[in-house]
Every structure is written in structure tokens, then in C-alpha cells.
Amino acid sequence: xxxxxxxxxxxxxxxxxxxxxxxxxxxxxxxxxxxxxxxxxxxxxxxxxxxxxxxxxxxxxxxxxxxxxxxxxxxxxxxxxxxxxxxxxxxxxxxxxxxxxxxxxxxxxxxxxxxxxxxxxxxxxxxxxxxxxxxxxxxxxxxxxxxxxxxxxxxxxxxxxxxxxxxxxxxxxxxxxxxxxxxxxxxxxxxxxxxxxxxxxxxxxxxxxxxxxxxxxxxxxxxxxxxxxxxxxxxxxxxxxxxxxxxxxxxxxxxxxxxxxxxxxxxxxxxxxxxxxxxxxxxxxxxxxxxxxxxxxxxxxxxxxxxxxxxxxxxxxxxxxxxxxxxxxxxxxxxxxxxxxxxxxxxxxxxxxxxxxxxxxxxxxxxxxxxxxxxxxxxxxxxxxxxxxxxxxxxxxxxxxxxxxxxxxxxxxxxxxxxxxxxxxxxxxxxxxxxxxxx
Numbered sequence: 001x002x003x004x005x006x007x008x009x010x011x012x013x014x015x016x017x018x019x020x021x022x023x024x025x026x027x028x029x030x031x032x033x034x035x036x037x038x039x040x041x042x043x044x045x046x047x048x049x050x051x052x053x054x055x056x057x058x059x060x061x062x063x064x065x066x067x068x069x070x071x072x073x074x075x076x077x078x079x080x081x082x083x084x085x086x087x088x089x090x091x092x093x094x095x096x097x098x099x100x101x102x103x104x105x106x107x108x109x110x111x112x113x114x115x116x117x118x119x120x121x122x123x124x125x126x127x128x129x130x131x132x133x134x135x136x137x138x139x140x141x142x143x144x145x146x147x148x149x150x151x152x153x154x155x156x157x158x159x160x161x162x163x164x165x166x167x168x169x170x171x172x173x174x175x176x177x178x179x180x181x182x183x184x185x186x187x188x189x190x191x192x193x194x195x196x197x198x199x200x201x202x203x204x205x206x207x208x209x210x211x212x213x214x215x216x217x218x219x220x221x222x223x224x225x226x227x228x229x230x231x232x233x234x235x236x237x238x239x240x241x242x243x244x245x246x247x248x249x250x251x252x253x254x255x256x257x258x259x260x261x262x263x264x265x266x267x268x269x270x271x272x273x274x275x276x277x278x279x280x281x282x283x284x285x286x287x288x289x290x291x292x293x294x295x296x297x298x299x300x301x302x303x304x305x306x307x308x309x310x311x312x313x314x315x316x317x318x319x320x321x322x323x324x325x326x327x328x329x330x331x332x333x334x335x336x337x338x339x340x341x342x343x344x345x346x347x348x349x350x351x352x353x354x355x356x357x358x359x360x361x362x363x364x365x366x367x368x369x370x371x372x373x374x375x376x377x378x379x380x381x382x383x384x385x386x387x388x389x390x391x392x393x394x395x396x397x398x399x400x401x402x403x404x405x406x407x408x409x410x411x412x413x414x415x416x417x418x419x420x421x422x423x424x425x426x427x428x429x430x431x432x433x434x435x436x437x438x439x
Contacts, residue, residue, distance in 0.1 A: 004030045005039035009057050010047025012201055012236075013172075014078055016154045018045045020104040020133075021077065023140055028107030036064060041073045041110065045103070046080035048171050050338055054080050061093055075110070077103045079171040083342065085125050099125035100157070100172050104133035127173045132157075136182040141189035147389050149197055149419035151190040155183055155220065156202035161239065163266075164277045164344040165306065165337065168203055175204075177212045180220050184227070191229040196419065197387060200224065200235040206242030218246040225254040231421045232387060232404065234258045240265070241279040243288050245295070252296045259296065260330075260406020263288065264304035268323030269316035272309050276345075282323060289327055300330040300375070300405035307364055308337040308357030310348035317360050324367060330375045330407070332368050336361045376407065376429045383425050383439065386411065388418050403434065411436040 004025045008018040021043060022032060033039040044061055047053040057080055065074065076094040088094040096113065098106055102124045113122050124131075135154055145151060158173040159166075187198055200221065202208060208217040215223075225233045233256055238247075240263055251257045263285075267273050270281045292299055305324070307317060324332070336357035339346045388399035392410045399413040403424075410433055411424045417438070424436040 002030055002040040003033040003038060004041040004043060005033045005036040006043045006045060007036060007060070008045045009060075010045075010049060010053060010079070012152060012199075013154065013157075013203065014045050014047060016152050016201060017078065017100060017103050019140060019143065019145070019152070020135065020137075021045065021106045023137070023143060024104055024107035025110075026107070027139070028111045030107060030110075039072065041075060043075040043077060043106070046076060046078040048079035048083045048167050049340075051340060052338070054084075058093065065093075073110070075106070077106065079167070082125050082127075082171040083167070085123060089121055089123060095120045095122070097123040097125065099127070101125075101127055101132045104135060129176075132176065136178050136186050138186070138189055141186050142193045147197075147419065149195055149387075150389075151187075151195045151198050152201050153183060153187060153190070153198050153224075154178070154201045155205060155208055159203035161204060161207075161241070161279070162277055162344075164275065164348075165309070165340060167340050167342055170342055172203065175207055175211045177207075177209050177214055179212075180209070180214050180223070183220065184223055187224055187227055187230075191227060196230060196421075197232040198224065198230060198234070200233070202237070204237065204239040204242065205235050206238050206244075206247065216246070217242075218244070218250045221247065221257065222250045222254065225250070225257050230256055232256055232258060234260070234406075236262050238263050240285050240288060245291055248288075248291050248295045251299075258406055259299040259404050260302065260402075261292070261299060262302045265323060265327075266304060266306050267309060267312070267316070268320035269312070272312055272316050275311060275348075276306075276309065282319075285323075286326070298405070300407060301327065302331045302406070303327075303329050303333070305332050305334045305364060306337050307334070307360040308352045310337070310339075310345060310350045310352075312337075312352065321364065321367060324364065324371065328371050328375065329368065330405070331372055334361060334364055334368065372432065373429065376432070376434060379405075379407065379426045379434060380428065381426060383423065384409075384436075385421050386424050386436070387421050388413055390418065391415065400433075407434050408432065409434040409436050411438050413438050 006018045046057040073095045075096045077098045081097045082099040088097050157176045159169050160175045384403045386403045386409050388401035392398035392400045398410045400410045423439045426436045428435040
């Protein structure tokens with residue numbers, strides 16, 4: 001029996017695709033190897049979100065090819081496969097190239113290519129709807145993830161927002177919402193197999209159903225949170241353009257829905273947001289935050305921020321700092337703008353040097369770290385619910401996990417508490433982690 005190994009780069013969407021690929025390979029008679037060195041078929045599920053992500057994947061593939069890949073089949077899948085296509089074959093980086101639309105059928109594709117003796121030089125990167133592969137399968141519901149009580153539930157594929165800095169719409173294609181009845185049945189099947197926590201996943205979950213006329217996202221979230229047996233429901237990623245009061249009310253009305261909400265801001269300047277094609281203003285963003293304070297009350301907010309976008313002035317950078325001060329994010333993913341070939345912003349003139357971008361980024365990071373620490377210290381003496389996912393690396397007597405506000409936490413407990421919801425009291429802050437005791 002031939003063996004395979006999948007190495008995954010990039011976002012959780014890619015990790016979800018890798019689960020589908022592993023299932024497809026097993027269903028087609030392949031055995032999953034313990035390491036890539038033991039595999040006959042080496043599958044690299046790649047990311048294209050930034051040039052650095054592609055360079056890292058290519059370097060890793062070259063490393064593997066140079067360490068004795070002779071006789072093995074090298075398959076490149078995912079977003080980089082979609083973007084680079086033929087170039088990966090011409091440069092002899094890959095034997096087979098498979099795009100995101102086809103990757104869930106990878107076992108069938110490889111089996112067919114071997115049978116027809118076309119296992120070298122095969123490329124499948126069509127974004128025709130007729131070539132879009134099934135994502136919601138009952139067989140996957142029974143497959144265990146790293147944390148067997150948790151299941152990632154992909155509800156959409158692709159994106160049509162076309163933020164000017166983002167490659168995603170070009171490599172993952174248009175928005176495709178999966179049928180709500182199939183999603184809910186998948187969650188029920190997962191719960192029946194032992195899952196107690198789910199994460200609804202999409203490039204922009206708020207746009208669920210807009211392409212298909214299915215139920216809106218807030219309704220899907222509400223129905224998912226009503227499934228008996230679940231103790232926590234998470235979702236990501238949201239877009240401020242579509243984040244409405246109905247979503248906020250559903251969160252407030254369902255105690256098992258996470259109060260840790262990720263809402264990418266990107267910039268505090270309306271002009272820069274317009275250049276980014278984000279389709280909201282700072283006034284609208286603040287309205288959403290104010291509504292969450294009014295309706296939910298106790299919640300945590302995380303975000304994404306980009307500094308140094310082409311044309312960003314010093315005043316516009318300061319507007320981002322002002323927004324961070326006002327919103328007071330619990331955490332943020334912060335980046336200096338990097339031009340991405342294939343996106344509209346790639347052709348924009350850059351007046352800011354790399355050194356200026358890094359200086360702005362460092363100033364933003366310093367401010368956000370102070371706010372993050374202040375937000376964590378404000379949790380001391382509060383009682384919260386947390387799910388432990390492992391024994392703490394620093395102490396065998398402590399468990400680590402996340403609170404319902406999605407803060408990292410360590411607390412006393414035993415191995416049989418892992419994967420279960422515990423009631424805890426916050427005692428202290430250690431670095432960027434809460435320290436608690438189980439009640």
C-alpha cells in the first residue's frame with residue numbers, strides 16, 4: 001500500500017482542506033505515514049497570502065526534494081498551486097499540481113493518474129463551478145482532529161470582497177456557501193462522535209448565504225448554538241462591512257457562543273480604508289463596537305492591522321493609533337504592508353521606506369502590548385468558563401487552554417479535565433497568559 005504525508009502552510013482554511021485531502025487519500029486506499037520521510041506521496045498544501053509564505057513553502061519543498069525525494073511523488077496543492085500553476089511543473093518543483101477546488105478529490109485524482117500512467121506533469125487548477133469538490137461530508141465528521149473534542153466546520157469557500165491588498169479572491173475563487181441543512185447535520189454528526197466545541201469557518205462568515213439565498217449567518221450561528229451537546233461555538237473571520245446587530249444579538253442570547261470576537265480593522269483612516277476597498281468607515285466600525293458593549297456587555301475584541309499602506313501619511317498612521325486607543329483591542333495581528341503581486345495595490349506607488357514602515361509597526365506593537373496587558377489585568381478576580389486543551393508546558397500540575405473570551409489561561413487541573421469546560425477564577429497574569437484556579 002502506498003503512503004502519503006500532508007504538510008500544511010497558512011490559514012485554518014488550508015488546514016480544513018488538508019483534513020479533506022487526508023480523508024480522500026484514505027478512502028482511495030492510501031495509508032497515512034507518520035513522517036514525510038516515510039511517504040511515497042508528499043503533499044504540500046500551500047499558502048499565497050504573502051510572498052514570504054510562498055517563499056517559505058518553496059524553500060521547504062526544495063529542502064525535501066534535495067533530501068532524497070527520488071521515486072516519490074511531489075504534489076503541490078492549495079493557493080500557491082492555483083496562483084503559480086504551470087510554473088511549478090516547468091521548474092520541476094512538483095509532479096502534480098492541484099488547486100483548492102479539486103483538492104478534496106486528491107485521492108481519486110492521484111489514483112486515476114497512476115492507473116493512466118500520468119502521475120507526472122498533471123495540473124488541475126480550474127475554478128469552474130463544475131469542478132468544485134464536496135466539502136461537507138459525513139465521513140469527515142467522525143475524523144478526529146488534534147483536539148478530538150473540537151471540530152472546524154467550514155461554511156463557505158472563497159471571497160468576493162476584493163480588498164486591494166489581498167490575493168485570496170484570485171486563488172480561492174468566488175463566495176460559495178454550503179447548504180445550511182448539510183452544515184447543521186455535519187455538526188450533529190460531529191457531536192455524536194464526541195465533539196463538544198466547534199468553530200464555524202469562512203473567509204468572511206458574515207456573508208454566508210448571500211450567494212445562495214440560504215439563511216443568513218446570524219440564523220446559522222443561532223441554529224448551530226442550539227445543537228445539544230455543544231459547550232462552545234466559535235466563528236471566524238468576520239468583516240465589519242457585514243457585521244450587523246442581528247449577529248450581536250445572537251451572541252448575547254447564546255451563552256455557549258464565544259465572547260472572543262475577531263473583527264479586522266486594518267486601518268484607522270477612512271481614506272486608507274477606501275484605498276483598501278474595505279467598504280466601511282471608522283464611524284461604522286465604532287458603531288459596531290458600541291453595539292457590542294451595549295448588547296453583549298462582557299466581550300473581547302481582536303483585530304488585524306496594516307501600517308504603511310501605499311500613500312499612508314503620518315496623520316493617517318496616527319489615526320490608526322487613535323483607533324487602537326479608543327477600541328482597546330485585547331489582541332491584534334499587526335503587519336507592515338508588503339506588496340503582493342497579482343493584487344490591485346501592487347501597482348500603487350509607495351512613498352514610505354521599509355525603515356519607516358517598521359518604525360510605525362514597532363510603535364503600534366508597543367502600544368497594543370500595553371493595552372493587551374491592561375485588558376488581561378482587568379480580568380483578575382473575575383469568574384469565567386474555560387476549556388483546557390493540554391497540560392501546561394511549564395508545569396505538569398497546570399492545564400492550559402482558552403476562556404470563553406478566547407484569552408489564553410493556565411489553571412490547576414487533571415488530565416481528565418482536558419476538553420471539558422471548567423469554571424475558573426482569574427488570579428493573576430503571567431506574561432500574556434491569565435493564571436486561574438478551578439472552582
